[in-house]
Amino acid sequence: MRQKTASGIPGLDNVLFGGFPQGSTTIVEGGPGTGKTTFGIQFLLEGIRKQNEHGIFITFEEFPEQIYEDMKIFNWDLRKLEQENKLRVIGLSPEILIDQMVKPDGLFEEMIKEIDCKRIVIDSISLLKYVNGNERKVLYTLRNVLRKHGLTSILIQEQSAFMSGTVSVEHFVFDGYVRLAMKKRFRTLRKRTIEVLKMRGTRIAEGEHHYRILDYGLYVQKRSLISRLMQSLV
Ligand SMILES: Nc1ncnc2c1ncn2[C@@H]1O[C@H](COP(=O)(O)OP(=O)(O)OP(=O)(O)O)[C@@H](O)[C@H]1O
Ligand SMILES: [Mg+2]
Structure with missing residues (x-):
């Protein structure tokens, strides 16, 4: 069996039966404020610490200073x-990233070698x-370059209302697919749910689990099989 990489998110490794397979590429998808960026940074901190x-950490939409502040x-x-x-937070454009990734001895390869990088978040x-x-x-x-360098990767994807439930090409291309959501519970209450829809090379605890965002980051509560079965009946 492939070696596992601890996710750094308490509870998630139980859902993944040990963590992400080493060198795998995983999409983490969710709506605004579901904790995608926090998930990514928490995953990198686990590796470093x-x-x-x-x-x-590569960001297209924010300056690194904003990430430090947030x-x-x-x-x-x-x-x-x-x-x-031990860490690089890099702000650049998608065009430059792809350009530098495909160039032999490009900036991407240089960056990886420079800090002996093993984990990446986009x-x-x-x-x-x-x-x-x-x-x-x-x-x-993207997938082939990440694999070539053996990087365990988290690829964040923003989910808009109209995308909800649709299947796109990226869900097939990458090894894993994790979905974060905020769901309505009664009239005013909300609950946060996390579901691993696929993870090549590992067993998964199927169905929705609950997660919370606490002072130290995300925390997943793995639900028992009985509880998940009961929910699927109502
Ligand atoms: N201790 C806490 N308890 C509850 N919520 C918190 C706590 N700390 C931070 N949060 C919330 O967690 C969210 C984390 O945001 P994060 O930036 O990771 O989400 P995101 O999915 O990347 O958002 P965006 O779609 O805007 O990029 C923020 O909305 C923040 O208010
Ligand atoms: Mg974000």
């Missing part, structure tokens, strides 16, 4: 980890898909 695996709410000092060469692939107008080609290029 506990597994001695350095990480890169993540202070969880008491995460990302700037310090950057100074120690926030988000929603824009990247439209580079060169060939969605399928870009996604396969």
Whole structure:
């Protein structure tokens, strides 16, 4: 069996029976404020702090300074980890990323070697898909480059209301597909749910589990099989 990579999110490794398969590429999809960016950073911090695996966070929509600021709410000092060469938070355009990824000895490869990177997060692939107008080609290029370097990868995808429940090409291309959602419960209450729809190379605890965002980040409560079966009946 393939080795597992701890996700860093308490409870999620129970759903994944040990974590993400090493070197796998996973889409983490969710609506606004579902905690996608937090998920990604938490995954990188696990690598840096506990597994001695350095990480890169690539953002297309925010400046790195914004990420540093937003993540202070969880008491995460990302700037310090950057100074120690354990983390890189990089803001660039999707076009430049793809361009540098396909170039032999391009900036992407250089960056990975420079900090001996093992984990990567791209926030988000929603824009990247439209580079060169060939969605399928870009996604396969991305997946193949990530695999070539053996990086365990989280690819964030924004989910808009009209996309809800639809299946797109990226769900087939990558190894894993995790969906975060905020669901209505009674009139005013909401509950956050996480579902692993696929993860090649590992068993998964199927169905929706609950998660919360706490002062230290995301926390998943794996639901028992009985509880998931009961819910599917109502
Ligand atoms: N201790 C906490 N308890 C509850 N919610 C929290 C706590 N700390 C942060 N949050 C909320 O968690 C959310 C985390 O946001 P994050 O940026 O990770 O989501 P996102 O899915 O990336 O959002 P976006 O779609 O805007 O990029 C924020 O809406 C924040 O208000
Ligand atoms: Mg975000």
